[in-house]
Amino acid sequence: MVNSLTDLAKQRQYFTDNFFAIAEEVSTMIVGQQAVVEGVLTALCAGGHVLLEGVPGLGKTMLVSSISKAVSLPFSRIQFTPDMMPADIQGTSVLMETESGGHELTFQPGPIVSNLVLADEINRATPKTQSALLEVMQEKQVTVGRRTIKLDEPFCVMATQNPVDQEGTYPLPEAQLDRFLFKLEVGYPTEQDYHTIIDRTTSGEQIHLNAVANGDVLNEMRRIVRSVPVTEEAKTFAIRLVMGTQPQSQYASTKVNSYVALGASPRGIQSLMLAGKVKALLNKRLSVRPDDIIAVAHPVLRHRLVLNFSAQAAGISSDSIISSVLEGLA
Structure with a gap:
């Protein structure tokens, strides 16, 4: 038992x-946004995908590219548009000339065949293209015709969407949103952050990021996350939290019964456990406790609740509903 605890401490x-x-x-490239950086890294270490929501110009693309440099992983960016087809992201067969003068079909992988993928403005793609991307996220493989390509681990999709400009967009269905481990809201910088942004981006200074990890390190970090034990208290708390988002359940708050049409699914409990394990490690604990679940409750659950018309009319947010459930479980 002592050796086991020692090993856990080393891990x-x-x-x-x-x-x-x-x-x-x-952080040498990204100014402020510490919570967002930690959230993206948490999703990456937990083996999940992340949805970043924020207005343009807040550095979402730079964040993902910076992470790819820091962990020395291939990075690709897909700018979604309404005319994009599934083959544009998955890849397609191209007729190529051989050395003998003949021709043969050669498969050219699309940008989804990478380790870190930035799906920029995912809600601008049509449902057909969205589903092609989300299938890859779930299965971690690309299937084109009879060809199947297994994606190398670690694999993570970081998608962005603009919460304001909805013209020409196709909102992600609830079942597809459920595939994201986190939904992170990227806010505006602070006044001091603006000073730093000006100094870093309008001078002649060049910032070079160093690789401080690699794919093998990330895969080992993911293995460590899954090895973290969960106390029965934390399991019970997480289960009641998820059930509390489901209308008419015994743990549902008044707000849930009044404003929620559909609560979190079993994927919600899985995401809470994985994110809670990362939080426990960062809090220097050897097992998950309810406090770790509380810390990740909002980013894990906010995109898994379907609010009814009354909530929209009253301006009730998913975050406020989650908070009401947490208060009821306290």
Whole structure:
């Protein structure tokens, strides 16, 4: 038992050392947004995907590209538009000339065949193209005709959407939103952050990011996350939290019964556990406790609740509903 605890402590130290090293390196490029950086890295280490919501110009693309440099992983960016087809992201067969003068069909992989993929403005793609991307997210493989390509681990999709400009967009269905481990809201910088942004981006200074980790390190970090034990207290709390988002359940708050049409699914509990394990490691604990679940409740659940018309009319947000459930469980 002593040796087991010692091993867990060493693994925790390995995880936190690498996590904070990556976060610190990314912060040399990204000004502020510490919570968003930590959230994206949490999703990456938990083996999930993340949806970033914020107005243009807040550095969402730079964040993802900075992480790819810090962890030395191939990075690709897909700018979604309404005329984009599934083959544009998955890849297609191209007729190529051979050395003998003949021709043969050669498969050219699309930008989805990478380790870190930025799906920019995912809600501008048609449902057909969205579903092609989300299938890859779930299965971690690309199927084109009879050809199947297994994607190398670690694999993570970081999608963005603009919460304001809805003209010409196709909102993601609830079942597809459920595939994202986190939904992170990217806000405006602080006044001091604006000063730093000006100094960094309008001078002649060039910022170079160093690779402080690699794919093997990330895969080991993911293995450590899944090895973290969960206390029965934390399991019970997480289960009641998810059930509390479901209308008419025994743990549902008044707000849930009044404003929620559809609560979180079993994927919600899985995401809470994985994100809670990362939070426990960062809090220097060897097991998950209810406090770790509370810390990740909003980014894990906010996109899994379907609000009814009364909520929209009253201006009730998913975050306020989640908070009401947490208060009821306290």
